[in-house]
Amino acid sequence: MSESVPGTPPEVFAPVEVPVSPAQPPEEVEFVQLLTPEGERVEHPDYSFDLDDEAIKGFYRDMVLVRRIDAEATALQRQGELGLWASLLGQEAAQIGSGRALNAKDMVFPTYREHGVAWCQGVNPLNLLGLFRGVDQGAWDPKDNNFHLYTIVIGAQTLHATGYAMGQQRDGVLGGGVDGDAGEATIAYFGDGASSQGDVNEAFIYASVFNAPVVFFCQNNQWAISEPIDRQTRIPLYQRAAGFGFPGVRVDGNDVLATYAVSQQALKRAREGSGPTLIEAYTYRMGAHTTSDDPTKYRLNEDLEHWKLKDPIERVHAYLSRHAGVDHDFFDEIDAEGDKIAAELRAGCLALPDPQLTDFFQHVYVEETPQLAEQRAQYAAYAASFDGEG
Amino acid sequence: MSESVPGTPPEVFAPVEVPVSPAQPPEEVEFVQLLTPEGERVEHPDYSFDLDDEAIKGFYRDMVLVRRIDAEATALQRQGELGLWASLLGQEAAQIGSGRALNAKDMVFPTYREHGVAWCQGVNPLNLLGLFRGVDQGAWDPKDNNFHLYTIVIGAQTLHATGYAMGQQRDGVLGGGVDGDAGEATIAYFGDGASSQGDVNEAFIYASVFNAPVVFFCQNNQWAISEPIDRQTRIPLYQRAAGFGFPGVRVDGNDVLATYAVSQQALKRAREGSGPTLIEAYTYRMGAHTTSDDPTKYRLNEDLEHWKLKDPIERVHAYLSRHAGVDHDFFDEIDAEGDKIAAELRAGCLALPDPQLTDFFQHVYVEETPQLAEQRAQYAAYAASFDGEG
Amino acid sequence: MTKITLGKGINAGLRAAMEADPKVVVMGEDIGKLGGVFRVTEGLQKDFGEDRVIDTPLAESGIIGTAVGLALRGYRPVCEIQFDGFVFPAYDQIINQVAKMHYRSMGKIKMPVVIRIPYGGGIGAVEHHSESPEALFAHVNGLKVVTCGDPVDAYWMIQQAIASDDPVVFFEPKRRYHEKAELDESVPPALPLHQAKVVREGADATLLCYGPMVKTCVQAAEAAVEDGRNLEVVDLRTISPFDLPTIFASVKKTGRAVVVHEATLSFGPGSEIAARVSEECFYHLEAPVLRVTGFDTPYPPSRMEEEYLPDLDRVLDGVDRVMGY
């Protein structure tokens, strides 16, 4: 059950059956696992978790806090303060494990759901709300935390990541340090659905041909809105990489130790100059696709119940309390910290200033065109004509 | 040397070296081969050629005639009668072998270089010249010979083929007959360069997910204009299929017996309802990319010399004369037939009527728009105003 | 007679088309069990099966590219693009393949493909979900481009688009999906697909609009009555080709025109109307054709969309300006 499986392609001309069931139940899935759902640590021939229990406590804290932030954002949406929210519920281990494996100089290209990775990079959670509240479109400077803007057009960011990694290559920042680990790498996040986009496959090709230092981190949460994974592939996704000539690995995406270990190794490989890796983090979208979605239309409740038993946070809780002597004070403190952060987030959200359209005219170009300057002036005059009207 | 190799993916995390040499010399390439360059037949565990020497003579004739047609078209271009020509020189075996494996109801989606497949489908070679002479853009009816229009936008036709195959599926024409062989299949031709396009990879995904009866036939002629194959992939192309969950096979593209056998099996699989296959026909573009190209800018003459020894026609000639008791009358007759066809083609080309722009206005829509009708009338009046001027 | 929303109108129209012709297939992302993110295909997969209502992989070029193949095989695919901003991965297949196939084959191949695109703003969505890219299709020869402004048109126009042997890009005004009207399915459609409709007669100036702006313009025209202005409102319905006779007739009558659309001003649909009207009605125009449109910026974050989108006030401001000449 906890084995890394390099792609074993179907035999030539052996008829391939198209799977009919939506998603394989996780029992039957082979992947790298280092911590079972019950909170027991297990060995893996190729991967080990080399940090101590303090680090695991840190991961636990990360996961609880991002889940709390996520819940607060969902609540804000329900109360009309956000137009939309895309919840990461259930994907905390995938995001924290990979996010914590990043070095300071590594660069991240997220989708719209990587709130946990943003957290690891030190992005203020409030910044994430702007897009969903409709006051901006991200608008943080990617350089501040090496975290690019959220990308909504599915798959587009995988090419950006590959290009960025080609830039790292050209800057000569690969290799060096112990084991070449001083180099820089790029990580691109995307979903199972995204794997079908031409762009993602072109990114695989560019990364492979140029041997770019990029890790493709696919969170296979089993669903692309209402479409189950069998609408995107009939074999495990990580095997896609082999066809492009670079390694692919499937990891238990609900196991933060395993996602950390696997990500670390792939990032190291990239930093050393050994090229791209595809990681498939096998996980589950516990919530709706976004707050606009109604999953009862297309999936069974029992699926969800089943996955609740694999919860990424519960297993670390179990491990820490059973095997690391952590008591409830620790857990309570984190919960309290979460409530505090959530309250701050809420206050910050409500205090976000409403944007002015006239300001936004100036962001279209570095050098504004005369036409746009004129439109801006006309609009400002027009808008001003309403002032005092009430 | 003559072995079918299902994709053996690189091991997880074993660093993959990016190849630096443009193309592997064919000696080191593993593929399905049934007739050596010297004209000796060899066995293969999975594939055998099940037709008699009469059929081989037919293939020989096909290959000689399409090469002759191709040479005539090149000459016509040199003499200014065509604007451009894309030669198939060197790829005759790949095209005739696969083309002759098609059943009457199978559908073909070509690129711009499939003159040999067109021949097998019974398309009048003169029809192929229209596009290159600039009098039309293909303009044959794909239904007449189950041969779609040439597609110039790289890779686009692979999706059309997949959609067409999905139509065959919906029409319920798979399976039936002996071994299900009465069904219909679709074949999509494309080049090594095309394999990098998002569209081709999306076609793989759609074909796989819907299990569509389509054969992807990639002529890896080592070059995409000036770019060697290492600009598109760092592992053998046929292995790409495994990552998408269907079989891939590499065949000696200069061996008409092997391309026939491999295509036949893949088509049969498709007709039975067992889904897609990728065939990589390993061959070489002996000529320039098109008559506009100058390959001396980017490739070595010795490469070409090397490949001349693998000529697809020579080896069949050798086999027929040495092992099938065919004498020079047979060969001479075919050469004479070629000259006759070429002469007819030339005469037909010169006699092609010049098209009228006003006619073409009517082909934009089934139901012409009033705007266009007006433009057409205005233009006709304008053009008529020059009549008699001189 | 049934009370129907614009969204349900399209749904019912799709259903009618599928019942009438077994070759009609519907394809797109999330259109099956979910019924599409706007529920426009709700219930269709249940009734017509997975072979005719196809949930595709998440790849738009693949949707249109395979639709081309299905059309070549004799099917009439109706493709759903989930939101306006996501049509562009399919743009190559649309303009190089769908649009040109008939021409390339000198009329031998038909491409009866319909591409449905929910478009426009006003629903408080995040980026890429509120765009109006119709000009990017209207400039492409071989395509036809239409959009409906009310539920009854929605019901009939989708069926007419599916019946068309030419490819049709069918823009659906997403913020009007919930507008209601009475539909009598037994009364045949009043107009052919490529004809505009005068929705309000007037004498002083003409508002030329389509899709989501029809309602806005009708409201503006009603408000203008207070100012003593009698505005004519034309729902263009067809963007490519424009129904020029109807447009010219109205403008020649009123002498003044304001084009209203959500799409960006420059190189937008309004510029083509202005160019045509200026030429054809040169001696009738009392004022230049003015345009009230989205500004020349990307669609803004949603908190500003009310300002970005033409609304009643901006339309009336345009009317003031055109009357000022």
Add this chain to the structure above:
Amino acid sequence: MTKITLGKGINAGLRAAMEADPKVVVMGEDIGKLGGVFRVTEGLQKDFGEDRVIDTPLAESGIIGTAVGLALRGYRPVCEIQFDGFVFPAYDQIINQVAKMHYRSMGKIKMPVVIRIPYGGGIGAVEHHSESPEALFAHVNGLKVVTCGDPVDAYWMIQQAIASDDPVVFFEPKRRYHEKAELDESVPPALPLHQAKVVREGADATLLCYGPMVKTCVQAAEAAVEDGRNLEVVDLRTISPFDLPTIFASVKKTGRAVVVHEATLSFGPGSEIAARVSEECFYHLEAPVLRVTGFDTPYPPSRMEEEYLPDLDRVLDGVDRVMGY
């Protein structure tokens, strides 16, 4: 002073930009050893190496998508699209990513990407090799669109485009690649990138043109002298934004304008000019703005392209019509 062709002008301009700034990288299909199918990048890979002159996989979305990433890393990528008809697989990356990045980030990200596209007809090519899709980019906010009409502009404008911190789509009139002119590299460029140029002064009517049509219009203006007509010719150079002050000044002077471009008539660049000029010059126009353009059909097979493309006679016919009002 060196005699230089338009193609060599761009080559020399690229070289100068690469010498001036090590962050400039050039990428595209066949641009390395081959020097591009038009030899515009000839010799660059030899001198600047494979890391700065990158032969990419055959995937246009990949070219632009990785260029975005390189730009985010501080590079200034210059992307070559092999022919006009092949830019569309990259369209999504261009309009959703390249064009919008600055806006999305509220000005924090710059996208100094240049997209070079050889465009237009007249070279006897097969389909997809002769198109004029500039309007499809000009309608997209966040992009700038320019085109050069002569070798000296070619040399300077490509450098100005590379120096621009905004993304620029740089259209190269492929059938003019072999036009020659004298270039003095030591004389700085006469105009900034986004300014039009009056290439011939005249009083009776204005020909507004750009790219490949500049030469055609100058020839037409010279021919018109025989008919006693003195035409002004404006090389627009910049399409988005248009240099409106120069356009308006000329049309106000002459009172008549004909826009000439190869792109299709409807929803083409000429419609935007007509709309703007009609509005701004309403009281100056003696005649409507007329358009002499490619017809509303796909680009035809090359044996008919001479008829399809505006030529001297069609331009003069347009002049006749505009003078007839």
